[in-house]
Amino acid sequence: MYLHRKLVKKKANIMDFSEVLKHRVSIRDYQPTQVTRTLLTSVVADAQQAPSWANSQPWKVYIATGETMKKIQKSHLEKTRAGIKGNADLPVKDIHDWGNLPWSNMSEWLDKVGSDPTMTDFTAANGRLWNAPAMAYITIPKTAPVWSIYDAGSFAQTLMLSAASHGLDTMVAYENVKYADEIREFAGVPADELIVEGIAMGYRSDDKINDFKNARLATAKMLTIL
Numbered sequence: 001m002y003l004h005r006k007l008v009k010k011k012a013n014i015m016d017f018s019e020v021l022k023h024r025v026s027i028r029d030y031q032p033t034q035v036t037r038t039l040l041t042s043v044v045a046d047a048q049q050a051p052s053w054a055n056s057q058p059w060k061v062y063i064a065t066g067e068t069m070k071k072i073q074k075s076h077l078e079k080t081r082a083g084i085k086g087n088a089d090l091p092v093k094d095i096h097d098w099g100n101l102p103w104s105n106m107s108e109w110l111d112k113v114g115s116d117p118t119m120t121d122f123t124a125a126n127g128r129l130w131n132a133p134a135m136a137y138i139t140i141p142k143t144a145p146v147w148s149i150y151d152a153g154s155f156a157q158t159l160m161l162s163a164a165s166h167g168l169d170t171m172v173a174y175e176n177v178k179y180a181d182e183i184r185e186f187a188g189v190p191a192d193e194l195i196v197e198g199i200a201m202g203y204r205s206d207d208k209i210n211d212f213k214n215a216r217l218a219t220a221k222m223l224t225i226l
Contacts, residue, residue: 015165024164026171028125028209030132030202034065039166040134040201046162052151057156058140060185063201065134073129075182080127086178089195090149101222109214118212125209126175132200135176137183139193152196163201171200 015023044061052058064072086092095106113119129135136155139167160170176198183189183198204210 015087017068019172020161020164023167024160024170027200027202027204027206028122028130028171028212029207030130030169030200032131032133033135033203035168035201035203039168040065040136042165043054043159043162043168043201046157047159048193050151050155050158052154053145053147055146056144056151058144058148059152060134060139060193061159062137062139062189063134064137064187068186069133071186072135072182073131075186076129076179077127079179079182080101081212084179086174087180088177089146089180090177092174095134105217112214113212116212118208121207121209126173129176130171130200132171134201136199137177137187137189137195138197138199139189139195141172142194144194149196156197156199160199167203169202169204172197173200176200 014128040063044063047061048057096103098106113122125131136159138152140152156172160172163170177183177195180189180195183195184191189195
């Protein structure tokens, strides 16, 4: 609802679209400042403008905050330190089998993560779920067709862009949904819903890990116009 106006014009406290895109980067450490319920509700309401097949709107959102978030983080860290294998609802395929283009991009990224001094705390940041004060879990019914996962992705991206327009930072990652059992236990997600995505939300800290920058593939390498 905040981005429907002409985005070349600025409105008080609202960024234009190019600024939103630049602001929305993956943030791996957050301030303890809580995000207000009003703001969380607003970005979810914005995300509801995302398109879906035949207006099915298959998504639901569960946002963990406060003590609920702390319980999830404690459980997650304990499982991580114990080396417990992930039990995400969606299957995980070996990254080497994703295809040449994705593997090439991931390989380059992993090499940079391994050599960049700002990312020395990368593994630990994963385990503590980024110290995020809030986490939005997006679900769809287990009975929904596979196409609904696309709809959930569209919803998630709209949510993150809305958050960015309000100066709110986000981090979407497999790590956030790695242990579906703890999400169901503490966030109350029922067994008949598929946990598709987890999006950390909050305000970026000044930790050096947030200084990590990664380039996008050159457009000409992935675009074909006929």
